[in-house]
Amino acid sequence: MSHTIVDLFAGCGGLSKGFELAGFDVVAAYENWDSAIACYNLNFNHSAKQLDLNDVDAAVQEIAPMKPTAIIGGPPCQDFSHAGKRIEAGRAGLTESYANIIQQIRPRCFVMENVARAQSSHAYAVAREIFKTAGYGLTEQVLTASFCGVPQSRKRFFCIGALGEPDGFLDSRLLGKLSDREMTIRDYLGDELGTEYYYRHPRNYSRRAIxxxxxxxxxxxxxxxxxxxxxxxxxxxxxxxxxxxxxxSTYERARIQTFPADYRWIGSKTDQEQMIGNAVPVNLGKYVAEALLDYLNGSIDNEQIANIESFRSWLKQEKKLASRSISDVISRLKRVNQFLELSDDADIDLYSMRLGRIDAFASQSPSVRSHLKRAAKLYLEFAQHTRALSES
Known part of the structure; x- marks a missing residue:
């Protein structure tokens, strides 16, 4: 099954390339900087378009007909980062615009990336409230790129949302595959640089540079x-x-950002340096994308479980469950399907037996195992009920 992606604030394409390499189908990208758009379009089969994402209505009108599985992007971070003025104004408002676009389009998932300090900002608190009101469960983690296949100690905050999921839904997948040690430049590039030591200009001379x-x-x-x-x-x-x-060199910096060796660059040297510095490292994007893809391929959606809204109505009418309890059942149903895929005609006793043989399921607490099995049993009872009605 193809999972489609739209990238907002796409820059020169680091996050898009990471998701593409992970197996997603990136169908569109939007950016407001001409030089970055030109660079992006040299490297992808689809086109990046210029769009001011402050205009939420225009963005929604443009993107909604595509019905993407997920929307990804990193709203400009200058006002959050150590390199900026640390003033939340103007450009930080794009974080709220991003959240409003998500709220109105309601893709199944989204990924928002930013500098680590953004997590404690007022702008993110506003965006987070919008995400929660829209019904998204959130995984919120700061990742160090050197543990994610990037030879760079860059730290980035990721907020990953999925409709109808509990908070922390992706934590185990996102953190479970971190490397046990940091990646060095030699690990990634071997002797490609042709030097053992290099200079990186410090912000001030109280910091090292070699x-x-x-x-x-x-x-x-x-x-x-x-x-x-x-x-x-x-x-x-x-x-x-x-x-x-x-x-x-500019090219070497791009390589340390894990752009492919054949990635093409355009524009002035100043523009290229800025694009590279602003970009999400490709392999960091790929690492996050692989965790999300693993979740999507192992979770239940409307195509895998027919008539999810009918199931919700059945729980309310036949089982007399309250709205909160219904949401809990559906969330647990999605979770149990991650351990072992559940089909409409499964035998509950056989399914439960197979579940018990899965180490990851067996390691859950007795209470969690009981709740998950009950959700599966309720769904299979509903499926049997539905089949009986269709045959009568």
Missing amino acids: YSIDEPAPTMRGVNRPIPKGYPGHPKDACSVNDSVRPL
Whole structure:
């Protein structure tokens, strides 16, 4: 089954490329910066279009007919990041615009990415309330890229939502495959750089500037400067300044952001450096996408369980369950299906026996196992009831 994606604030395509490599079908992308759009369109079969995403109504009118499985994107982070002025105004309002687009289109899932500090911002608190009001369960995690297949110690906050799910629905999938150690540049690129040490300009000279390829790179920023003649050195530099130490090239910075070697770049050097620094590392996007895809392929949706709304009505009318209890049953039904796929004609005793043989299910508490089995039993009772009506 193909899962379609629309990417908002797509930049030069880091998040789109990660989702594409994971197996999603990226069908459209939107961005407001001409240079980033031109770069994006050199590298994908679909087109990125220019769209001011402050205009929520226009965005919804454009995107809703596509009926994407998920909407992904990272609203501009300058007002949240250490590199910005830390003032939540103007551009931070795009976070709320993103949330309103999600609320109106109601895709099955969404992924919002931003700098780590965004999680504690007022703008995110507003967006989070919009997501919850729209019925999304949220997984909220800060991931360090070097544990996710990226040779860079970049930290990024991800809010991943799914309709009708409990909060934390993706935590186990998202955290369960983290590497047990950080990836270094040498791990990823071998000796491709042709140097053991490189210079990365610090924000001020109280910070180190010379790094080894045998450690994760620091965050790739949107600026790239040569070694100044007056650089005083730092006690934590990997080595002292010498003729073999140099700044990274634009291409090398893109590689550390895990863009493919054949990714094509366009625009001025300044624009390219900014695009690379702003981008989600491709492999970090791929890591998140694989966790989401695993969830989508193992969970129940309206195509896998017919007439989910009929099931909801049956629970209310036949079982006299309250709305909250009905939501709990459906959420548990989706969860039990992640352990073992449930078909309409399954035998409940055989299904329960097979469930008990799955280590991940057996490790749940007795109460959780009981609730999950009850949800499966109720659904199978409903399926049997539905079949009897259709045969009469």
